[in-house]
Amino acid sequence: xxxxxxLKQLKLEELLQRDVWDVDEDRHIEVLNQEGLPIKALIILxxxxxxxxxxxxxxxxxxxxxxxxxxxxxxxxxxxxxSYPRSGRGIQYRYT
Amino acid sequence: MRIIVGIKWVPNTQAVRFDPETGTLIRRGxxxxxxxxxxxxxELALRLRDSAGGEVIAISMAPPPAVKGLxxxxxxxxxxxxxxxxxxxxxxxxxxxxxxxxxxxxxxxREYGSVDLVIFGQETIDSSTAHIPAxxxxxxxxxxxxxxREARILDNKVVRVVRELEEYIEEYELETPAVLGVAMRSxxxxxxxxxxxxxxxxxxxxIIWSNNDLKLDTRCVGLKGSPTIVAKTIDxxxxxxxxxxxxxxxxxxAARWIISRMLEDEKLRExxxxxxxxxxx
Amino acid sequence: xRVLIAMVRDRFDIxxxxxxxxxxxxxxxxxxxxxxxxxxxRGRGAGSKLLWGGKAYAQPLRDIWPELxxxxxxxxxxxxxxxxxxxxxxxxxxxYKLGRKVAFTVYLPELVSWMARKAESVGATFIDxxxxxxxxxxxxxxxxxxxxNDIIRxxxxxxxxxxxxxxxxxxGLASKPNPYSLSLGVKEVLSLDSKLIEERFNLDKGEGLAWxxxxxxxxxxxxxxxxxxxxxxxxxxxxxxxxxAADMAEKGxxxxxxxxxxxxxxxxxxxxxxxxxxxxxxxGGRMAIEGGLSYMPKKLYTNGLLVVGDAxxxxxxxxxxxxxxxxxxxxARLAAETIVEAHNKGGFTEDNLRAYEEKIKRSYxxxxxxEHRGIEDVFRDQFFFTKFPALATRIGAKLFExxxxxxxxxxxxxxxxxxxxxxxxxxxxxxxxxxxKL
Numbered sequence: 001x002x003x004x005x006x007l008k009q010l011k012l013e014e015l016l017q018r019d020v021w022d023v024d025e026d027r028h029i030e031v032l033n034q035e036g037l038p039i040k041a042l043i044i045l046x047x048x049x050x051x052x053x054x055x056x057x058x059x060x061x062x063x064x065x066x067x068x069x070x071x072x073x074x075x076x077x078x079x080x081x082x083s084y085p086r087s088g089r090g091i092q093y094r095y096t
Numbered sequence: 097m098r099i100i101v102g103i104k105w106v107p108n109t110q111a112v113r114f115d116p117e118t119g120t121l122i123r124r125g126x127x128x129x130x131x132x133x134x135x136x137x138x139e140l141a142l143r144l145r146d147s148a149g150g151e152v153i154a155i156s157m158a159p160p161p162a163v164k165g166l167x168x169x170x171x172x173x174x175x176x177x178x179x180x181x182x183x184x185x186x187x188x189x190x191x192x193x194x195x196x197x198x199x200x201x202x203x204x205x206r207e208y209g210s211v212d213l214v215i216f217g218q219e220t221i222d223s224s225t226a227h228i229p230a231x232x233x234x235x236x237x238x239x240x241x242x243x244x245r246e247a248r249i250l251d252n253k254v255v256r257v258v259r260e261l262e263e264y265i266e267e268y269e270l271e272t273p274a275v276l277g278v279a280m281r282s283x284x285x286x287x288x289x290x291x292x293x294x295x296x297x298x299x300x301x302x303i304i305w306s307n308n309d310l311k312l313d314t315r316c317v318g319l320k321g322s323p324t325i326v327a328k329t330i331d332x333x334x335x336x337x338x339x340x341x342x343x344x345x346x347x348x349x350a351a352r353w354i355i356s357r358m359l360e361d362e363k364l365r366e367x368x369x370x371x372x373x374x375x376x377x
Numbered sequence: 378x379r380v381l382i383a384m385v386r387d388r389f390d391i392x393x394x395x396x397x398x399x400x401x402x403x404x405x406x407x408x409x410x411x412x413x414x415x416x417x418x419r420g421r422g423a424g425s426k427l428l429w430g431g432k433a434y435a436q437p438l439r440d441i442w443p444e445l446x447x448x449x450x451x452x453x454x455x456x457x458x459x460x461x462x463x464x465x466x467x468x469x470x471x472x473y474k475l476g477r478k479v480a481f482t483v484y485l486p487e488l489v490s491w492m493a494r495k496a497e498s499v500g501a502t503f504i505d506x507x508x509x510x511x512x513x514x515x516x517x518x519x520x521x522x523x524x525x526n527d528i529i530r531x532x533x534x535x536x537x538x539x540x541x542x543x544x545x546x547x548x549g550l551a552s553k554p555n556p557y558s559l560s561l562g563v564k565e566v567l568s569l570d571s572k573l574i575e576e577r578f579n580l581d582k583g584e585g586l587a588w589x590x591x592x593x594x595x596x597x598x599x600x601x602x603x604x605x606x607x608x609x610x611x612x613x614x615x616x617x618x619x620x621x622a623a624d625m626a627e628k629g630x631x632x633x634x635x636x637x638x639x640x641x642x643x644x645x646x647x648x649x650x651x652x653x654x655x656x657x658x659x660x661g662g663r664m665a666i667e668g669g670l671s672y673m674p675k676k677l678y679t680n681g682l683l684v685v686g687d688a689x690x691x692x693x694x695x696x697x698x699x700x701x702x703x704x705x706x707x708x709a710r711l712a713a714e715t716i717v718e719a720h721n722k723g724g725f726t727e728d729n730l731r732a733y734e735e736k737i738k739r740s741y742x743x744x745x746x747x748e749h750r751g752i753e754d755v756f757r758d759q760f761f762f763t764k765f766p767a768l769a770t771r772i773g774a775k776l777f778e779x780x781x782x783x784x785x786x787x788x789x790x791x792x793x794x795x796x797x798x799x800x801x802x803x804x805x806x807x808x809x810x811x812x813x814k815l
Binding site: 125127164167168171287288289290291293294295297298 | 504
């Protein structure tokens with residue numbers, strides 16, 4: 001690859017293509033009640049961009065989650081149900 | 097009831113990245129997974145065993161790292177897992193693979209007793225031929241039903257199978273032994289259990305057979321036994337996906353939104369005009 | 378007919394939750410001491426959920442595995458430590474050349490895979506792909522662990538669950554995580570030929586560099602950047618205070634997604650020359666303890682339970698070094714010692730396990746933690762990650778970017794301080810405060 005193209009700011013979607021998941025059918029993180037959640041913070045700080053707005057509804061796409069816990073720290077169990085994917089599924093880091 | 101379930105340890109195709117500059121696939125560091133189509137097959141085998149009694153034996157022909165996949169099957173509750181591995185099996189196409197698998201099943205019958213059902217996932221994500229279940233059935237001269245969604249044991253020798261085709265549902269009753277190909281996502285696979293994993297480890301439920309055990313003619317296995325010739329492969333460049341979520345009021349609103357979004361894209365607009373509305377651009 | 382032998386294994390002397398550096402160390406030492414040990418991890422193979430590639434200190438690991446230098450998956454022995462202040466395009470860099478093999482760069486998944494194999498080689502049972510949902514306590518005594526419907530009994534449970542302490546929180550031993558005690562690390566792995574790495578970073582074969590960066594790369598969020606040279610890749614990223622970043626995002630002071638901050642760091646003109654043709658081969662994020670004592674749970678032991686590693690809040694962050702791997706390993710060694718002693722004393726009661734906390738308090742980890750207590754506050758101080766880099770690079774600009782007349786160093790300092798609106802007394806006071814905490 002040429003040098004030029006590597007010195008280009010990549011979009012988050014392009015960065016996500018570098019990673020591997022074995023996505024579980026079961027959703028391991030779920031927004032239960034978005035009332036009072038720091039929505040802007042969740043959208044900006046989730047490193048994988050799992051949080052987004054659809055109209056006025058906060059969506060969490062668990063498929064690209066790396067299970068880091070940042071959204072857990074920024075919320076509470078009554079607002080976001082948070083668990084780990086089972087059976088070894090979820091993010092599969094290769095290098096780290 | 098003795099049920100065999102076939103498992104393939106495949107590269108996680110989601111992880112294969114395309115290098116647009118060199119035009120090749122980047123396979124470095126791609127981890128493997130149990131072929132996702134095999135998970136409902138394992139689930140079906142376990143449900144049949146749980147209802148009718150007996151045991152489930154998982155088999156896989158693969159290099160040694162595939163033990164990870166068999167361990168997952170053991171974790172789900174399979175009673176025994178057999179990895180069939182030998183250098184002479186390397187480079188096998190579907191014919192040579194099904195030959196080895198059918199002889200593995202014959203050997204299981206000699207060692208453990210008669211087999212009633214052999215269950216496979218319909219196809220694999222890395223090659224998508226869907227040959228294996230049909231070929232194994234053919235080698236064993238057993239009946240074969242594919243696109244199976246459900247199965248139920250009626251009595252000792254009869255199984256009722258539901259298969260779903262595009263426009264209708266068929267039900268079969270067939271005498272065992274038989275081979276089933278399970279449709280993708282037909283059943284939700286159960287999770288790995290800690291007790292199952294511990295039991296499998298302590299009771300040494302994972303065994304390895306080589307060609308010393310199967311004693312197959314080396315001309316019929318591996319590369320030598322594979323008549324398939326891959327003439328040419330073309331890598332399809334990956335299309336970047338743009339995900340959007342829209343909560344429609346109703347179906348009409350959803351359709352309107354999808355069409356309007358598609359019309360915003362030049363290429364999609366062209367495609368729509370050509371196909372949907374028959375307009376030449 | 379095949380005979381099914383019902384041999385259900387549902388009890389172990391020790392169950393360890395989490396196969397990170399702490400869990401693997403505890404498993405190794407306890408299995409070696411003759412206990413039946415079950416080590417459980419939720420990932421697929423040890424380390425598949427670990428995002429960490431950086432500098433690990435060798436001696437605490439050598440204390441357990443003298444064969445470390447020869448056998449462990451070490452990438453490079455750190456021979457240079459760098460620190461940079463960045464303000465815009467201007468950068469001030471300090472470099473220290475080390476005299477001996479103190480620390481090495483390593484990818485944690487590789488290191489813990491090696492440790493897990495070591496544990497298995499001495500008889501520990503390692504089970505992956507399993508989430509532990511609960512540590513079961515009956516009548517005030519740890520009974521075992523639960524995963525789904527499965528219960529495995531244990532005389533002692535070692536909690537090495539890591540930074541997300543769901544199990545400890547359920548037990549009431551840890552409180553809800555405080556976002557101001559935690560950082561978010563976001564990183565990229567860049568693939569680069571090992572010879573190019575050595576050429577560009579002035580390294581001999583097998584030597585490595587660790588580089589910490591402070592300044593406006595974090596866009597005003599308390600935190601900093603890191604760069605580690607691996608064998609044939611480079612690990613770069615940012616560490617950002619979650620509490621402060623969240624506040625800024627909510628107030629509209631931070632609008633960019635964190636991935637874009639990391640990309641800007643990768644493309645910063647001063648840094649990008651090191652890896653200009655490197656491909657990004659992995660991207661990810663994890664949380665890290667900010668340091669100090671603030672993340673330590675109320676208690677590190679109860680009847681039949683010990684807490685080790687990140688779960689115990691044992692990470693030392695001095696600003697110039699971050700020690701989490703060796704502290705995790707050492708805490709696990711002290712936990713294993715305590716368990717052996719408690720066994721000899723006749724039981725794993727709270728009284729007999731209390732020695733663990735005492736051992737921790739006598740160890741270098743705790744001394745460091747106390748020594749650098751409050752360092753988090755220093756890092757959060759706007760002065761340090763905004764004013765100071767700005768001042769340093771402004772002085773640099775005056776000294777080195779003058780077209781005609783060059784000012785004296787004192788004049789450069791005084792003028793810069795005035796332009797940045799900082800009093801000299803304040804600089805001296807702040808520096809004195811840092812010197813005490815570092």
